[in-house]
Amino acid sequence: MPQMINQEQVEIYKKGLLEGDRRLLSRAITLIESSLPLHQQIAGELLDVLLPYTGKAIRVGITGVPGVGKSTFIESIGIYLSGKGHRIAVLAVDPSSKRSGGSIMADKTRMEKLSIDPNAFIRPSPSGGTLGGVARKTRETMLLCEAAGFDIIIVETVGVGQSETAVASMVDFFLVLMLAGAGDELQGIKKGVLELADAIVINKADNDNIQKAQQAGKQYENALHLLRPSSAVWSPPVQTCSALEHSGIDRVWDMILSHREKTMMAGELSVKRKRQSLDWMWSLIEEGLQERFEKNQHVKRELPGVAAAVEKGETTPTAAAKRLLFFLDN
Numbered sequence: 034m035p036q037m038i039n040q041e042q043v044e045i046y047k048k049g050l051l052e053g054d055r056r057l058l059s060r061a062i063t064l065i066e067s068s069l070p071l072h073q074q075i076a077g078e079l080l081d082v083l084l085p086y087t088g089k090a091i092r093v094g095i096t097g098v099p100g101v102g103k104s105t106f107i108e109s110i111g112i113y114l115s116g117k118g119h120r121i122a123v124l125a126v127d128p129s130s131k132r133s134g135g136s137i138m139a140d141k142t143r144m145e146k147l148s149i150d151p152n153a154f155i156r157p158s159p160s161g162g163t164l165g166g167v168a169r170k171t172r173e174t175m176l177l178c179e180a181a182g183f184d185i186i187i188v189e190t191v192g193v194g195q196s197e198t199a200v201a202s203m204v205d206f207f208l209v210l211m212l213a214g215a216g217d218e219l220q221g222i223k224k225g226v227l228e229l230a231d232a233i234v235i236n237k238a239d240n241d242n243i244q245k246a247q248q249a250g251k252q253y254e255n256a257l258h259l260l261r262p263s264s265a266v267w268s269p270p271v272q273t274c275s276a277l278e279h280s281g282i283d284r285v286w287d288m289i290l291s292h293r294e295k296t297m298m299a300g301e302l303s304v305k306r307k308r309q310s311l312d313w314m315w316s317l318i319e320e321g322l323q324e325r326f327e328k329n330q331h332v333k334r335e336l337p338g339v340a341a342a343v344e345k346g347e348t349t350p351t352a353a354a355k356r357l358l359f360f361l362d363n
Contacts, residue, residue, distance in 0.1 A: 039075075042075065043075060043079050046060075046075075050083065051182075055154065058154070061076070062156060089179065090183060093187050093208060094208065095189050096189070096190040096200065106276040107144065111123065111144070113279070120185070121147075121154070121185045122154045122183040122186050123154070124178070124189070125171070126188060126200050127158045127190075154183060158191065168196075168202075197226050205302060208232050209227070209232070211234070213235050213248070213273075232285075232288055233253045233270075233272075235253070236275070237275060238280075239275035246273045250272075250273055254271045257271070267292055272288060326357075335360070339357060
């Protein structure tokens with residue numbers, strides 16, 4: 034039987050978050066990340082009452098090949114935006130690290146200036162867990178940060194595989210950071226990631242690397258021209274910058290603002306947000322169904338025998354799946 038939610042506690046969280054209380058924000062995120070049923074109930078109630086105060090932030094996703102300098106780039110653009118009066122929350126999606134909780138935990142030491150900036154909030158992803166679970170917690174954390182007054186949310190992909198798709202499905206603008214002069218100019222980047230990109234930014238375009246960065250930019254532009262743009266009003270551009278020297282960061286931000294203005298005017302941003310919310314709902318349904326399946330006592334009892342029968346070729350996977358799914362109806 035579900036425990037009763039203390040509505041006064043929910044109101045305390047709501048009031049504190051709307052006033053920008055960072056301590057309560059951290060505690061609310063801990064509730065989001067908790068697996069305790071009561072904590073999940075409180076978190077769900079809190080998200081419901083905060084929903085009218087969310088959705089106004091600019092949501093930016095960032096991914097990049099290893100060694101591209103994501104931490105330096107995020108710190109550089111974060112400090113630039115803070116200087117313009119913005120409040121920035123940096124979150125991570127990382128299902129791959131069960132011990133560190135994601136590179137942002139270490140990035141907090143690398144992003145020394147941003148981590149102590151009063152206008153910035155850096156939060157690592159939950160440690161371990163499935164991609165779906167980590168992405169869900171990151172989405173909900175993003176809403177809490179928006180309610181707490183952060184007007185720019187940066188979501189970084191730390192893990193590999195499907196994490197890029199997960200992040201692209203929760204942001205307005207998906208930026209892919211690349212390097213120049215590191216062998217094959219299309220190193221480590223898949224066609225799927227290019228298709229997700231709203232822009233490619235070549236980092237470390239400084240010193241004797243500027244010419245290489247410009248040459249790489251032309252190659253990326255050629256690669257992007259082969260893909261059909263997902264937007265009727267935006268074709269993904271290629272830019273260069275040096276996060277270390279803070280050069281080109283202003284142009285990157287102007288590009289993000291231009292994308293926002295054009296997609297809002299065309300109604301694309303609104304449609305995208307609605308689609309993302311529906312996709313999120315269906316992913317939660319799938320996650321919930323899987324959880325119910327795994328916890329079902331009949332399934333637990335029958336699964337070893339059914340799995341063994343499939344391995345031995347005594348029954349088909351189709352028949353086995355139908356038999357196990359039957360228990361969810363009873």
